Amino acid sequence: MSVIDQPLTTAPAGTSLITKILRFRELAILVAIALVFGLTYLKNPSFASGASVQQMLAGPSIIIMLAVGETLVIVTRNVDLSVGSVLGLSAYLTGDLFVHNPHLPVILALLAGMLAGLTCGVVNGVIVAYARVPALVVTLGMLYIIRGVDAIVVNGVQIQPSQIPQSFVNLGAGAFLGIPYLFLIALAMVALVGYVMRTFRPARDLYAIGSNPEAAVLAGVRVQRRIFGAFAISGALAGLGGALWLAEFATVASTAGLGYEFVVIAAVVVGGVAIFGGSGTVLGAALGALLLNTIDQALVAARVSSFWNQAVAGMLLLVAIAFDRYVAVRAEKILRVQGARRDNA
Amino acid sequence: MIVIGVVSIGGMAMERVHAPEATASLRDLSPDVPLLDVEGATKFFGPVKALVNGSITMFAGEAHALLGENGAGKSTLVKILAGVHQADGGHVRINGEPVHFSNPIAAREAGISVIYQEPTLFPDLTIAENIFMGRHPLRSGKRIDRAEMMRRADEVFARLGVPLSPGRLARGLSVADQQIVEIAKAISFNAKIIIMDEPTAALTDVEVQRLFDVVKTLRGEGAGVMFISHRLEEVFEMCQRVTIMRDGAFVRTAPIEEITIDDVIFSMVGRDIVSLYGEHQRSPGAEVLAVEHLTREGVFTDVSFRVRAGEIVALAGLVGAGRTEVARGIFGIDKVDAGSVSVGGVKLKGGSPLQAMSAGMGFVPEDRRQQGLVMEMSIDSNAALASITSLSRFGIIRKSSERKLASEWAARLQLKFGRFANPVMTLSGGNQQKVVLAKWLARKPRLLIIDEPTRGIDIGTKSEVHRLLGELVEQGIAVLMISSEMPEVLGVADRILVLHEGRLVAEFARDEADEASIMRAAAGQMKGEAR
Structure with missing residues (x-):
């Protein structure tokens, strides 16, 4: 065939197009964050004060943590609605651990929170992946079950700030070079999981499963094991989020993390993770969380009634989904017209 | 009497049979140990016997057609070879060694690669990653080596003579290009046995020609290509031998020179099709x-x-x-x-x-899987889908009327099926089409x-x-x-x-x-x- 003669080493046009769209997506969120920040600053200059910026970074840190785990699950075309409840239970259990062991090292407390979350995630994972019950139903059930267990365990006795060692509270309130520890931990998590998602085979399996589940089976992907893994990790990260919640607020009632699942899913979707799986990045989800929180704070700073917060978040969600559809349709059109041949590309 | 359509196909085929290339390559086939040898494979799905006697012998460097009507057991045999189904009996040997595949990975590792009628790609991933999913080239620390992956994908496309761009997403690829990606995947496994299930059904003539060239390349490298197609003229153009199945059982294997299209059809249906298209004189009305x-x-x-x-x-x-x-x-x-x-x-x-x-008006679309049927829904619900209003009372569908409608049409259309409650996707292509027809015909x-x-x-x-x-x-x-x-x-x-x-x-x-x-x-x- 004559096509053989054509050079095969030209720049892969397809790559640049796709990366452009992806980068564009993450860039778009960054621009939105800058825009919200800038406009609010013009109206209320104190918005850019050190304390305010710290709050802007620390505020969404826990949501970012949960969004990272949620991304893993949503990429596989599933959903984890139980993250808010898992956070609440883990926060309380970690606090309770301090009540009984006041000198527990910080790291062990974090690990304990993770372990509690992991346990919940494992239950989710087993039921979804191996018993093949739809994730929506399973995690909705777990949302209520875990919240119920939480209420029983708490039994009206809240964790009080006095029961939490100062070293642990410092973790929630302190900062390094002006950057809150919480945000640094979240950032480290995003960097770590983001790297893993790009670099290792099992992580790529998650995308394959979400993109085309039947093809994933035919490609020899261990679908059940991977879905199980995604839920387990989502649980563990929600558990870590719970421990950090304890560090941030030093007090835990049975309502900790109530309704967080929707904030988390909103952040993930705004961040460009396809709700039907197969595409999206951890970084995007984190930026989505950052954007939603920045808007929240901006509305406060601009003295807009807090009633507007949720409406704005909801609108943003719709805009994000509409934008996704638009980009998907455009991209598909471009890809189709462009054809796959290098000579056209 | 055989009508014009078949004769013209037959004529075309006869010319191609005598093309020198087809006979030459047959001589190269190793006479002793077959690459693939299936003997008496059986498979039951509950009471339904899908495969009674699956047998086929394929040599290296050969393009071998597997022919049969819908429901003849071709797909079941293929799925056994792909490790998707496990045979209930019989033997499969590769290079003389008995093998048994408990899953698709095992089949793949044994050198079998199946290209399905509907390509199974990941639309959200790049072409390169589609090829190497689960087997990405690695560097130290088990990290995926993307540059190497791209390079290898390029290499495979160069071998195929098709310059696809590996960094592109699979979304939006034409069916032909999707098949090329599937073939690239097969090659990258170093698959020795490549099974193509209806690869040309959705291709244009140019694309079919390109596929033939690719198959020729594969054969030249010592692979065996099993080719399932309903387009007999293509079979005669491309394959050296044919194996025909009927009702789940092996009927015959023959070199292509020793068989005509009419023989093939006869063996497939087990009866002489005197006329594919009967004479008719119609007088249209209003x-x-x-x-x-x-x-x-x-x-x-x-x-x-x-x-x-x-x-x-x-x-x-x-x-x-x-x-x-x-x-x-x-x-x-x-x-x-x-x-x-x-x-x-x-x-x-x-x-x-x-x-x-x-x-x-009724509309039977081209793509019955996507537009004509709800694949997961039962046979009777699909058949009744377009008649729901007349089958419902106060907006509630009556299952009994649905069933009645379905059984009436199943009888009229001679539908072959297990139970009405089974999802439509369990039916063969022809029977799916009958359900689509029933759906519209029920509306009169x-x-x-x-x-x-x-x-x-x-x-x-x-x-x-x-x-x-x-x-x-x-x-x-x-x-x-x-x-x-x-x-x-x-x-x-x-x-x-x-x-x-x-x-x-x-x-x-x-x-x-x-x-x-x-x-x-x-x-x-x-x-x-x-x-």
Whole structure:
């Protein structure tokens, strides 16, 4: 065939197009964050004060943590609605651990929170992946079950700030070079999981499963094991989020993390993770969380009634989904017209 | 008497059989140990015996056709070789060694690669990652080596002589390119046994030719290619031997020079098909469909024609000429920019399939998996889908009437199935098509638009579908048929309209039509002659 003669080493046009769209997506969120920040600053200059910026970074840190785990699950075309409840239970259990062991090292407390979350995630994972019950139903059930267990365990006795060692509270309130520890931990998590998602085979399996589940089976992907893994990790990260919640607020009632699942899913979707799986990045989800929180704070700073917060978040969600559809349709059109041949590309 | 369509295929095939290349390569085949040897494989799904005696022997460097009607057990045999199903009995040997695959990975590792009729790609991932999913090249620390992955993908495409760009997403690839990616995947496994299930069903002639070249390359490298197709002319062009199955059992294997298309058909159906398309003389009645100056910008322009009760009108043309688009415009799926559609003298508003349906139109789409059926839903629910209103009382569907409707049509269409409650996806292609037909026929339509009625359907079922269409028009239904298969157009239609680049360029009556003049019109060589 004559096509053989054509050079095969030209720049892969397809790559640049796709990366452009992806980068564009993450860039778009960054621009939105800058825009919200800038406009609010013009109206209320104190918005850019050190304390305010710290709050802007620390505020969404826990949501970012949960969004990272949620991304893993949503990429596989599933959903984890139980993250808010898992956070609440883990926060309380970690606090309770301090009540009984006041000198527990910080790291062990974090690990304990993770372990509690992991346990919940494992239950989710087993039921979804191996018993093949739809994730929506399973995690909705777990949302209520875990919240119920939480209420029983708490039994009206809240964790009080006095029961939490100062070293642990410092973790929630302190900062390094002006950057809150919480945000640094979240950032480290995003960097770590983001790297893993790009670099290792099992992580790529998650995308394959979400993109085309039947093809994933035919490609020899261990679908059940991977879905199980995604839920387990989502649980563990929600558990870590719970421990950090304890560090941030030093007090835990049975309502900790109530309704967080929707904030988390909103952040993930705004961040460009396809709700039907197969595409999206951890970084995007984190930026989505950052954007939603920045808007929240901006509305406060601009003295807009807090009633507007949720409406704005909801609108943003719709805009994000509409934008996704638009980009998907455009991209598909471009890809189709462009054809796959290098000579056209 | 054998009719014109088959004879012309047969003639074509005979020429190709004597092409020097086919005989030459057969001589190279190793006579002793076969690459793949399947003997007496059996498979049961509950009480249904899908495979009674699956047997095939394939040598390295050979393209071997596996032929049979729908339900003959080809797919089951293939799925056993792919490790998707496990055989209940029999032997599979590769290079003389007995093997047993408990999952697709095991089959893959043994060097078997299956390219399914519908490519199974990940639309959200790059072509390169599609090829190497689960086997990405690694560098230290088990990290994926993307550069190496791209390089290897490039290498594979270079070997195939198809310059696909590995960094592109798989989304939006044409079916032909998707198949090329599947083949690239097979090659990258170093698969020695490559099984292609209906690879050409959705390809254009150029793409088919390219696929043949690729197969030749593979054979040259010592692979065995098993080729499943309903297009016998392609089988005769490409394969060195054929194995024929019927009713789940092996019938015969023969070198291609020692067998004719008629033999193949005879072995497949187990009876002589005297006539694929019976003689018929119809006298059409009143006008049912009038299409006036229908235009959708950039897609089709000024299309006008009529269809009368009791006639089959075929819409012919090359792929991309706008045939399906015209049909979608008539049915109201796509909005048209100008022109009108009338059914029985009543003008439709356009843009409303619901209105088209209540005016008595039915639409059997080309892609039955995506548009014609709800694959996960049961057979009876699918059949009743378009008749829900008449089957419901106070908005509640009565299951019993659904079942009654389904069993009535199952009998009339000779549907082969397990239970009505089974999902439609468990049926073979031909039987799925029958369910789609039942769905529309149950509405007793005045006009049936049917797009590629027999795509991917075996010869036996094909003639059944054709007989059915004949019966329908005898009962006074008008049929507008879109078909890419010339024998079907010539054999079934009473009138043939030819589209070229969105315009109607020719119209032929049944007795004045022949393959050459239709092809000329379709290629834009005889503008306006007959109109």
